[in-house]
Amino acid sequence: MFPLTVNRLSLALYVDKRGMAQLLKMMKAVRVHKFGGPEVLKTETIPIPSIKHNKVLIHVRAAGINPADTYIRSGGYGLLPELPAILGKDVAGEVEEVGETVKNFKKGQRVFAELQERNGGYAEYVACPEDNVFPLAHRLTFAQGAGLYIPYVTAYRGLVTKCKAKAGQLLLVHGASGAVGVAAVQLAKSLGLTVVGTAGSSEGLELVKKVGADHVFNHRTDGYLEGAVKTVGKFDIIFENLSNVNLGADLTVMNKNASIAIVGCRGTVEINPRLIMQAEATVHGVFLYNSTSEERQAAIDNLLEGIAKGWVNPVVAKEYKFEEAPQAHHDIIHTKGATGRLVLTP
Template sequence: MRNTSVKMMRAVLVRQFGGSDQMRVENLPIPTVGDKQVLIKVHSSGVNPVDTYVRAGQYKNLPNLPYTPGKDAAGLVHSVGPSVTRFKPGDRVFSSQTTQMGTLAEYACVDEPYVFPLGSSLTFDEGAAIGIPYFTAYRALLQKGLAKKGERVLIHGASGAVGLAAIQIAKNHGLYVVGTAGTKEGIELVLETGADAAFNHRDSKYIENLLEGEKFDIIVEMLSNVNLGHDLTLMKSRGRTIVVGCRGPVTINPRDLMGTESSIIGCALFAATPDEFKELSTQVVKGITDGWVKPVIDSVYDLEKAGEAHDAVINSKGAKGKLVVRVQE
């Protein structure tokens, strides 16, 4: 006999790794909140490229099947575990954490250290666009790139969610910012977000145009399999290229590193130590309060169309901010 006392929710479930057609909305039990966990009533869930790699089974750390995708969320605290001290029911929050039952669901259980106050100045859609993009951008620029006021930074792929976050962080820390995008609309968005200059990376001569100007102390690279070889020619002495994204192998000439004693540095948010994660999350939350964290939303999808959002985030021909799934109002 069915237990009618179990409360249910709508959630996306993946029963087999593969394409976006493996994502189906099902009815599942609402998670039980743990001792040091926060149960969030999810209003919006952010979609990141890494979500598609996990769903396809092409990522280092894979969940057990079946699982619910999604790492970033924003909503209201529904309930908290006995040992939770920072939140109470009704608080507006955002979160970012990899769990077996992710954020493409009406409720998500998240460990307390990965839940953060959203405040009242941002919408839930905007809150769902903070986690991975802003945390990754901060880690790339400040923790791995060791950015300093007055330095020049090139952000390759600046019109995407991580790129736009990187512009805001860089400008807040006093850097001169040059961004690239693949469409006229993307370039306009990069400039509106605060970049000092922007180039179309689909222009066959854009590398030549970049080489005509002053070179860069830091390059934040979203598509290293395409751009890394060029990046090595664009760095100043002791420059740093921070690799945030890659979709395949690349051939480079190490001599381009030797003369300038420049560096290629990998960046992965999951590799951050607890202290590093606390630092970057604290600084981003402060940015919300100070008003410079301003997520840009490209498109919003219903829960039933989460698969379309997965396809769009990886196949876009011109990113213009963050893709969000609105789980419930």
């Protein structure tokens, strides 16, 4: 390969099986060739994906990092991609090219997108079906745009689709300072709920309060749940980001007929089912890709409406370069207190 730089695009000369020289447009991407620790994330140069029909080629300016990315990378996720794989489900950037049947987007337009299983966002360019691409408001940065789809659609599925949240209810967001937690707080306040948010650091508590929580508690402090119940009462809905740590305790602070949405888990937990029986509560597992087309569209409509109305405001904690992807994957799991979204930039 002999890379060249022409109009932002890298070009490479190679010889195909027929012995003929070909010129490929190349890009930088972070790929996984085997499952394992953060060190398996490798920055490489690969061909830019081609597009046709209903596909949109996006010049990626920022790619969101989700905890699920680390589970996939390690091989500990229910749905694993074929290798080599590019991780990442959220991107924001500019339209580079559109297929011949694309009607709603044009070159240069600011967009954010949700990516398919085999088309990850840790790359300079991604190809995406038009139905998975959405306009990015100018008031939001590209880094914020990379924190829109997965966090806010997950929050909607947990709170609205599963728990049927409505105005006047009391909500506990366990782990409210992360990207999905922030989205849950903002969504809940837009719906008229009273929100209690937890975080594990003073910076996280300040953030949770800033994004709209009515009360905040440090989940690293002994007796914090008892303090929360003493302040506001037992909860109608619990939005749980780390169920393997918190679920057993969650069951002790439920109101009658409460609902729990489990959106995050890193292991097993021991619970007392009698507590669920006594409250006649419902525990929902939340897996975004089980959504029906109608449920997905309702969540997207809510997200786009929230962007237009101004209550959707992703918080970006830190930006990393592609070459720093291993450090980013370490940090998202081992941080002592989340303060928003982590993103990769080319």
